[in-house]
Amino acid sequence: MITRIVEIRKGVLKKNDLLAAELRQRFREAGVFTVNLVSSPGTGKTMLLEKTLRALLHAGQPVAAIVGDLETDNDARRLAASGAPIRQINTHGTCHLEAEMIGQHLSGLELEGLDFLFIENVGNLVCPSSYDLGEDIRACLLSVTEGEDKPLKYPVIFNSADVAVVTKMDLAEACEFQRDDALRNLAEVRPGMRVIEVSAKTGLGMKEWLAFLNEERSRRRQAPPAPEV
Protein backbone atom coordinates (compact mmCIF):
# COMPACT_ATOMS: atom_id res chain seq x y z
CA MET A 1 0.00 0.00 0.00
CA ILE A 2 1.11 3.56 -0.73
CA THR A 3 0.07 6.41 1.55
CA ARG A 4 -0.78 9.75 0.02
CA ILE A 5 -2.13 13.09 1.22
CA VAL A 6 -5.01 14.58 -0.77
CA GLU A 7 -5.61 18.31 -0.28
CA ILE A 8 -9.30 19.24 -0.13
CA ARG A 9 -9.44 22.76 1.37
CA LYS A 10 -13.19 23.06 1.21
CA GLY A 11 -15.79 24.53 3.52
CA VAL A 12 -17.73 21.77 5.26
CA LEU A 13 -20.98 23.71 4.77
CA LYS A 14 -20.16 24.68 1.17
CA LYS A 15 -23.39 23.12 -0.09
CA ASN A 16 -25.49 25.15 2.36
CA ASP A 17 -23.51 28.30 1.60
CA LEU A 18 -24.04 27.91 -2.15
CA LEU A 19 -27.77 27.31 -1.71
CA ALA A 20 -27.97 30.32 0.61
CA ALA A 21 -26.18 32.49 -1.97
CA GLU A 22 -28.72 31.38 -4.60
CA LEU A 23 -31.59 32.22 -2.27
CA ARG A 24 -30.09 35.63 -1.47
CA GLN A 25 -29.85 36.37 -5.18
CA ARG A 26 -33.45 35.28 -5.68
CA PHE A 27 -34.70 37.42 -2.75
CA ARG A 28 -32.80 40.48 -4.00
CA GLU A 29 -34.10 40.09 -7.55
CA ALA A 30 -37.63 39.80 -6.20
CA GLY A 31 -37.08 42.88 -4.03
CA VAL A 32 -38.08 41.12 -0.81
CA PHE A 33 -36.14 41.92 2.36
CA THR A 34 -35.47 38.79 4.41
CA VAL A 35 -35.03 38.63 8.17
CA ASN A 36 -33.80 35.54 10.06
CA LEU A 37 -35.03 35.57 13.68
CA VAL A 38 -32.93 33.53 16.10
CA SER A 39 -33.13 33.09 19.89
CA SER A 40 -33.46 30.54 22.68
CA PRO A 41 -36.78 28.72 22.97
CA GLY A 42 -39.32 30.93 24.74
CA THR A 43 -37.76 34.33 24.05
CA GLY A 44 -40.83 35.47 22.18
CA LYS A 45 -39.94 35.12 18.51
CA THR A 46 -43.47 34.10 17.55
CA MET A 47 -45.11 36.87 19.57
CA LEU A 48 -42.81 39.52 18.09
CA LEU A 49 -43.40 38.13 14.61
CA GLU A 50 -47.18 38.01 15.09
CA LYS A 51 -47.28 41.70 16.03
CA THR A 52 -44.77 42.62 13.31
CA LEU A 53 -46.80 40.88 10.59
CA ARG A 54 -50.01 42.55 11.73
CA ALA A 55 -48.43 46.01 11.90
CA LEU A 56 -46.80 45.75 8.48
CA LEU A 57 -49.97 44.40 6.85
CA HIS A 58 -51.94 47.20 8.51
CA ALA A 59 -49.52 49.69 6.96
CA GLY A 60 -50.21 48.13 3.54
CA GLN A 61 -46.90 46.26 3.31
CA PRO A 62 -47.21 42.68 2.00
CA VAL A 63 -45.33 40.19 4.20
CA ALA A 64 -44.91 36.44 4.59
CA ALA A 65 -43.19 34.15 7.07
CA ILE A 66 -41.56 30.76 7.24
CA VAL A 67 -41.49 29.23 10.69
CA GLY A 68 -39.28 26.39 11.85
CA ASP A 69 -40.08 24.05 14.73
CA LEU A 70 -39.05 20.54 15.62
CA GLU A 71 -42.69 19.46 15.78
CA THR A 72 -46.26 20.89 15.58
CA ASP A 73 -47.76 23.60 13.39
CA ASN A 74 -48.92 25.64 16.41
CA ASP A 75 -46.79 28.64 15.51
CA ALA A 76 -47.88 28.61 11.87
CA ARG A 77 -51.53 28.62 12.95
CA ARG A 78 -50.89 31.45 15.38
CA LEU A 79 -49.10 33.50 12.73
CA ALA A 80 -51.63 32.74 9.98
CA ALA A 81 -54.29 34.54 12.02
CA SER A 82 -52.49 37.77 11.04
CA GLY A 83 -53.62 37.19 7.44
CA ALA A 84 -50.08 36.80 6.07
CA PRO A 85 -49.10 33.68 4.10
CA ILE A 86 -47.20 31.32 6.41
CA ARG A 87 -45.14 28.20 5.72
CA GLN A 88 -44.32 25.77 8.53
CA ILE A 89 -41.14 23.71 8.46
CA ASN A 90 -41.04 20.75 10.84
CA THR A 91 -37.46 19.65 11.24
CA HIS A 92 -38.31 16.47 13.21
CA GLY A 93 -35.31 16.67 15.50
CA THR A 94 -32.94 18.87 13.51
CA CYS A 95 -32.01 21.77 15.74
CA HIS A 96 -31.73 24.49 13.09
CA LEU A 97 -33.01 25.51 9.65
CA GLU A 98 -30.84 24.99 6.56
CA ALA A 99 -30.93 26.84 3.25
CA GLU A 100 -32.29 23.76 1.47
CA MET A 101 -35.36 23.69 3.75
CA ILE A 102 -36.08 27.35 2.96
CA GLY A 103 -35.82 26.67 -0.78
CA GLN A 104 -38.26 23.78 -0.48
CA HIS A 105 -40.86 25.89 1.33
CA LEU A 106 -40.97 28.89 -1.01
CA SER A 107 -43.36 27.34 -3.51
CA GLY A 108 -46.60 29.27 -3.76
CA LEU A 109 -45.13 32.37 -2.15
CA GLU A 110 -45.22 35.34 -4.55
CA LEU A 111 -41.82 36.75 -3.58
CA GLU A 112 -42.05 39.60 -6.12
CA GLY A 113 -45.08 41.03 -4.37
CA LEU A 114 -43.59 40.95 -0.87
CA ASP A 115 -41.87 43.72 1.08
CA PHE A 116 -40.61 41.38 3.81
CA LEU A 117 -40.06 37.66 4.32
CA PHE A 118 -39.45 36.62 7.92
CA ILE A 119 -37.83 33.32 8.83
CA GLU A 120 -38.42 32.22 12.41
CA ASN A 121 -35.60 29.81 13.16
CA VAL A 122 -35.79 26.86 15.56
CA GLY A 123 -35.34 28.08 19.14
CA ASN A 124 -31.64 27.43 19.73
CA LEU A 125 -28.69 29.73 20.37
CA VAL A 126 -26.02 27.34 19.09
CA CYS A 127 -26.64 25.53 15.83
CA PRO A 128 -28.49 28.18 13.75
CA SER A 129 -25.36 30.36 13.88
CA SER A 130 -23.55 28.09 11.40
CA TYR A 131 -26.26 28.10 8.73
CA ASP A 132 -26.72 30.96 6.29
CA LEU A 133 -30.31 31.02 5.01
CA GLY A 134 -29.80 33.73 2.39
CA GLU A 135 -31.24 36.38 4.71
CA ASP A 136 -30.49 40.10 4.48
CA ILE A 137 -30.22 40.48 8.23
CA ARG A 138 -30.10 38.19 11.23
CA ALA A 139 -31.94 39.43 14.31
CA CYS A 140 -30.96 37.81 17.61
CA LEU A 141 -33.55 38.09 20.38
CA LEU A 142 -32.85 38.19 24.10
CA SER A 143 -35.66 38.37 26.63
CA VAL A 144 -35.43 40.13 29.98
CA THR A 145 -36.33 36.83 31.69
CA GLU A 146 -33.22 35.05 30.41
CA GLY A 147 -30.35 36.75 32.21
CA GLU A 148 -28.16 39.63 31.16
CA ASP A 149 -25.12 37.42 30.53
CA LYS A 150 -26.67 35.39 27.69
CA PRO A 151 -24.54 37.22 25.08
CA LEU A 152 -21.38 36.20 26.95
CA LYS A 153 -22.55 32.58 27.18
CA TYR A 154 -23.44 32.41 23.47
CA PRO A 155 -21.04 34.89 21.85
CA VAL A 156 -20.94 33.06 18.51
CA ILE A 157 -24.57 33.69 17.60
CA PHE A 158 -24.77 37.20 19.06
CA ASN A 159 -21.62 38.10 17.16
CA SER A 160 -23.18 36.82 13.93
CA ALA A 161 -26.29 39.03 14.34
CA ASP A 162 -26.96 42.37 12.66
CA VAL A 163 -29.39 43.58 15.32
CA ALA A 164 -30.30 42.52 18.84
CA VAL A 165 -33.91 42.76 20.02
CA VAL A 166 -34.47 42.75 23.78
CA THR A 167 -37.97 41.34 24.27
CA LYS A 168 -40.55 41.23 27.09
CA MET A 169 -39.53 44.70 28.31
CA ASP A 170 -42.88 44.92 30.14
CA LEU A 171 -41.45 42.31 32.55
CA ALA A 172 -38.12 44.09 33.05
CA GLU A 173 -38.93 45.46 36.47
CA ALA A 174 -40.50 42.27 37.80
CA CYS A 175 -37.42 40.31 36.68
CA GLU A 176 -35.03 42.91 38.08
CA PHE A 177 -33.53 43.09 34.61
CA GLN A 178 -30.14 44.83 34.73
CA ARG A 179 -30.45 46.80 31.52
CA ASP A 180 -26.96 48.36 31.61
CA ASP A 181 -25.33 44.95 32.08
CA ALA A 182 -27.26 43.47 29.18
CA LEU A 183 -26.39 46.36 26.86
CA ARG A 184 -22.73 46.22 27.90
CA ASN A 185 -22.56 42.46 27.29
CA LEU A 186 -24.13 42.82 23.85
CA ALA A 187 -21.59 45.52 22.97
CA GLU A 188 -18.72 43.32 24.22
CA VAL A 189 -19.52 40.46 21.87
CA ARG A 190 -20.67 42.59 18.94
CA PRO A 191 -19.32 46.13 19.13
CA GLY A 192 -21.57 48.70 17.47
CA MET A 193 -24.59 46.41 17.05
CA ARG A 194 -27.98 48.17 17.07
CA VAL A 195 -30.10 47.13 20.05
CA ILE A 196 -33.88 47.61 20.08
CA GLU A 197 -35.90 47.11 23.27
CA VAL A 198 -39.48 46.00 22.76
CA SER A 199 -42.54 44.56 24.37
CA ALA A 200 -44.64 42.91 21.69
CA LYS A 201 -47.40 42.64 24.27
CA THR A 202 -47.70 46.34 25.19
CA GLY A 203 -46.34 47.69 21.90
CA LEU A 204 -43.37 49.39 23.58
CA GLY A 205 -40.53 49.86 21.09
CA MET A 206 -42.48 48.35 18.21
CA LYS A 207 -42.39 51.63 16.27
CA GLU A 208 -38.62 51.69 16.49
CA TRP A 209 -38.37 48.03 15.39
CA LEU A 210 -40.67 48.58 12.39
CA ALA A 211 -38.84 51.77 11.41
CA PHE A 212 -35.54 49.89 11.64
CA LEU A 213 -36.84 47.15 9.33
CA ASN A 214 -37.99 49.68 6.74
CA GLU A 215 -34.74 51.68 6.95
CA GLU A 216 -32.70 48.52 6.40
CA ARG A 217 -34.94 47.51 3.55
CA SER A 218 -34.55 50.81 1.70
CA ARG A 219 -30.80 50.79 2.37
CA ARG A 220 -30.50 47.30 0.87
CA ARG A 221 -32.54 48.25 -2.19
CA GLN A 222 -30.09 51.04 -2.94
CA ALA A 223 -27.05 48.84 -2.35
CA PRO A 224 -25.29 47.13 -5.28
CA PRO A 225 -26.30 43.50 -5.94
CA ALA A 226 -24.80 40.74 -3.80
CA PRO A 227 -21.47 39.38 -5.06
CA GLU A 228 -21.52 35.95 -6.68
CA VAL A 229 -20.09 33.19 -4.49
Place this chain on the structure above:
Amino acid sequence: MHELSIMQNVVQAALDAAKQSGAKRVTLVRLRIGVMSGVVQGSLQFCHEVATLGTLLEGSRLEITELPAIIECPACRSPRTLPNIQSFRCPICQTPAARLLQGRELEIESIEIEIAEPPAQEDAP
Protein backbone atom coordinates in the same frame (compact mmCIF):
# COMPACT_ATOMS: atom_id res chain seq x y z
CA MET B 1 -26.09 19.33 18.61
CA HIS B 2 -25.56 19.68 14.88
CA GLU B 3 -22.14 18.03 14.88
CA LEU B 4 -23.47 14.78 13.41
CA SER B 5 -24.87 16.54 10.35
CA ILE B 6 -21.61 18.53 10.06
CA MET B 7 -19.66 15.27 10.25
CA GLN B 8 -21.85 13.68 7.57
CA ASN B 9 -20.87 16.56 5.28
CA VAL B 10 -17.21 15.95 6.13
CA VAL B 11 -17.50 12.23 5.39
CA GLN B 12 -19.20 12.90 2.05
CA ALA B 13 -16.53 15.38 0.94
CA ALA B 14 -13.75 13.02 2.07
CA LEU B 15 -15.37 10.08 0.24
CA ASP B 16 -15.67 12.09 -2.98
CA ALA B 17 -12.00 13.05 -2.83
CA ALA B 18 -10.93 9.52 -1.83
CA LYS B 19 -12.79 7.86 -4.70
CA GLN B 20 -11.39 10.33 -7.22
CA SER B 21 -7.90 9.43 -6.05
CA GLY B 22 -8.54 5.68 -6.15
CA ALA B 23 -8.18 5.23 -2.39
CA LYS B 24 -8.56 1.83 -0.78
CA ARG B 25 -8.87 3.40 2.64
CA VAL B 26 -8.83 6.79 4.31
CA THR B 27 -6.59 6.82 7.38
CA LEU B 28 -6.71 10.47 8.49
CA VAL B 29 -9.04 13.46 8.12
CA ARG B 30 -7.72 16.94 8.87
CA LEU B 31 -10.13 19.78 9.74
CA ARG B 32 -9.58 23.46 10.46
CA ILE B 33 -12.14 24.76 12.93
CA GLY B 34 -12.43 28.35 14.07
CA VAL B 35 -13.47 29.08 17.66
CA MET B 36 -16.40 31.11 16.25
CA SER B 37 -17.66 28.30 13.99
CA GLY B 38 -20.21 27.14 16.55
CA VAL B 39 -19.14 23.49 16.64
CA VAL B 40 -17.76 21.53 19.57
CA GLN B 41 -14.55 19.58 18.96
CA GLY B 42 -15.32 16.78 21.40
CA SER B 43 -18.69 16.17 19.77
CA LEU B 44 -17.06 16.10 16.34
CA GLN B 45 -14.64 13.39 17.49
CA PHE B 46 -17.54 11.33 18.80
CA CYS B 47 -19.63 11.84 15.65
CA HIS B 48 -16.63 11.01 13.45
CA GLU B 49 -16.66 7.46 14.78
CA VAL B 50 -20.38 7.08 14.14
CA ALA B 51 -20.47 8.79 10.75
CA THR B 52 -17.56 6.82 9.28
CA LEU B 53 -18.86 3.33 10.13
CA GLY B 54 -19.12 1.12 7.06
CA THR B 55 -17.33 3.62 4.80
CA LEU B 56 -13.78 3.92 3.43
CA LEU B 57 -13.16 6.17 6.40
CA GLU B 58 -13.92 3.57 9.06
CA GLY B 59 -11.13 3.49 11.62
CA SER B 60 -9.61 6.76 10.42
CA ARG B 61 -8.28 9.40 12.79
CA LEU B 62 -9.69 12.91 13.00
CA GLU B 63 -7.16 15.70 13.47
CA ILE B 64 -8.52 19.15 14.26
CA THR B 65 -6.54 22.38 14.08
CA GLU B 66 -8.28 25.00 16.16
CA LEU B 67 -8.08 28.53 14.79
CA PRO B 68 -8.34 31.40 17.29
CA ALA B 69 -10.50 34.46 16.63
CA ILE B 70 -8.52 37.28 15.02
CA ILE B 71 -9.96 40.78 14.81
CA GLU B 72 -8.72 43.84 13.03
CA CYS B 73 -8.14 46.57 15.58
CA PRO B 74 -9.48 49.85 14.15
CA ALA B 75 -7.05 51.85 16.32
CA CYS B 76 -3.82 49.84 15.88
CA ARG B 77 -4.87 48.92 12.32
CA SER B 78 -3.42 45.48 12.97
CA PRO B 79 -4.74 41.95 13.22
CA ARG B 80 -4.97 40.84 16.85
CA THR B 81 -5.70 37.40 18.30
CA LEU B 82 -8.47 37.43 20.91
CA PRO B 83 -7.64 35.62 24.16
CA ASN B 84 -11.35 34.77 24.55
CA ILE B 85 -14.55 35.37 22.60
CA GLN B 86 -16.47 37.10 25.41
CA SER B 87 -14.90 40.43 24.54
CA PHE B 88 -14.34 41.78 21.06
CA ARG B 89 -11.72 44.34 21.99
CA CYS B 90 -8.14 44.77 20.93
CA PRO B 91 -6.09 42.91 23.60
CA ILE B 92 -3.41 45.62 23.35
CA CYS B 93 -5.32 48.93 23.35
CA GLN B 94 -8.83 47.76 24.43
CA THR B 95 -10.58 49.41 21.45
CA PRO B 96 -13.82 47.57 20.52
CA ALA B 97 -13.36 45.77 17.22
CA ALA B 98 -16.25 44.45 15.19
CA ARG B 99 -14.33 43.14 12.21
CA LEU B 100 -13.50 39.43 12.41
CA LEU B 101 -10.64 38.27 10.18
CA GLN B 102 -10.52 34.65 11.31
CA GLY B 103 -12.53 32.35 13.54
CA ARG B 104 -15.58 31.20 11.58
CA GLU B 105 -13.70 28.57 9.53
CA LEU B 106 -15.17 25.11 9.22
CA GLU B 107 -13.01 23.44 6.60
CA ILE B 108 -11.73 20.08 5.50
CA GLU B 109 -8.05 20.62 4.94
CA SER B 110 -6.89 17.25 3.64
CA ILE B 111 -7.17 13.50 3.95
CA GLU B 112 -4.54 10.79 4.09
CA ILE B 113 -5.34 7.78 1.92
CA GLU B 114 -3.94 4.39 1.08
CA ILE B 115 -3.81 3.33 -2.55
CA ALA B 116 -2.76 0.00 -4.02
CA GLU B 117 0.82 -0.38 -5.28
CA PRO B 118 0.92 -0.17 -9.06
CA PRO B 119 1.59 -3.61 -10.61
CA ALA B 120 5.33 -4.19 -11.26
CA GLN B 121 6.33 -3.31 -14.84
CA GLU B 122 7.12 -6.49 -16.80
CA ASP B 123 9.74 -6.39 -19.47
CA ALA B 124 8.39 -6.83 -22.97
CA PRO B 125 9.23 -10.23 -24.42
